Amino acid sequence: MNMVRIAAAAAHFGRDLDFDLARIGKIIEDARGQGAGLLVLPDAALGGYLADLRHPDPEALPPALKPDDPLIFQVARRAAEMTVCFGYCEADGNLRYNAAVCVNGDGVLGRHRKVHLPAGEVAAYMPGDTFDAFDTPVGRVGMLIDYDKTFPEAARSLALGGAHILACLSAWPTSITNRAPRTRQDRQSRLFDLYDQARAAENQVVLASANQTGAMGGMRFLGQSKVVGPGGDILARTFGKAGLAVADIDVAAEVERARRVLHHLDELRFDAYRGSP
Template identity: 80%
Template sequence: MSTLRIGAAAAAFGRDLDFDLRRIGTLVDHARRSGVGLLVLPDAALGGYLADLRHPDPDALPPALEPDGPLIGEVARMAAEMVVCVGYCEADGDDRYNSAVCVNGDGVLGRHRKVHQPAGESIAYRAGDGFTAFDTPVGRLGMLIDYDKTFPEAARSLALGGAEILACLSAWPTSITNRAPRMAQDRQSRLFDLYDCARAAENQVVLASSNQTGALGGMKFLGQAKVVGPGGEVLARTWSKAGIAVAEIDPAAEIAKARRVLSHLAERKPAAYA
């Protein structure tokens, strides 16, 4: 048995990169004191997300950062022995991507560019083109960003690539088209939780879901960070508040237990899906 403490963070981030780095440092320190080996920070933790999802202001976009630049290096230094996933706006020449990077003190372990784009996000970012699982000191991981987890094929492709843990990094807001008087009644709040549990259960993997909190421009973010087991059960959560949801689990053992009788990946019928 090899247990792992997984932390999924809910916190607010904005355009001030110095502030964002300090907040990341605080979250890493808190996670380390809790014995966390894998910490999943929100999407756009470095530089913040869009202030308007439908009509992004081209002059007020998040700062575009080099994928091997000093800020990513600083997060890796903070991580040290811990594995940390963090989201940022990636610069690639004149193009921008909504990206995530997984690091520890040795450097970059994996990267992902968000593939699925909602509403007006394509005005601000180019889309990524694939999903790749990768090995880390805490197991084989795959990363999803925001809207990616709406699509079963995205998580399934990572699971088929051997990912035991899905790190889902989000800057997921309340509904912008159908405002609810209370968070509990919000459509996007319900979907956020539904997708987290469904993606874990249908692939029989562990899922760590981070999200932003607070507000930026017209966007109000949900929080609701959580760790989900391979049966779709929520092991720890922050609800709508800022904080870190921490759960201790043996991913390999729990996945083997979940797949002992019904193994969804092994029992697929790909020829029937065309």
């Protein structure tokens, strides 16, 4: 068996980059203390998320970091032997992207720019244009940033690229337009869990979902970080609190077991789907 301990973090991050870096370092040490080989941190772990998703203030956007910013490599050094995925606002000239990077002590293993932007983000970010899986010491990984996982094609593209682990990094709030009195009754809370489980089950992969907690501006983030098996079963979760969802799984063996009889990727019928190549 080749067991991997996967940790998905629920935590709050804001505009103070020094504070964020210290919190990331503390979470890495907590995950290392529990023996994690893969740690997935939330979207916008360096610099925080937008304060207002409906009408983002151009003067209050997260700090934009270049892809080679020293802070990214500080996280990589702290990761050392561990594989760590985290989100930040990426600067490309005058353009900004909601971005994620996967690192270890050797440097950058993979990158992703959020492709699917909800209405408010369009005013702050440019969309990415690709989904790319990449190899890591814990297996082949693909990354999604919050709203990306709403679209089945996004996760499917990564699975077709050979990803056995999907790292989903989110700053996913409760419903902005129809907030429920209790989180468990909230529409966005239900959808967050539904998408995590569906994306894992339909692609027969392991999914590690990390989300922010606390509040930013008028938004309150859900937490609900979790590790999901290739059958859609939740193996570990944080519920609404900050912390780590930690699960041990032999990724290759469990993916193979899930695909032994019904292998969804092999049974696709691309010729029958509208808009397929």
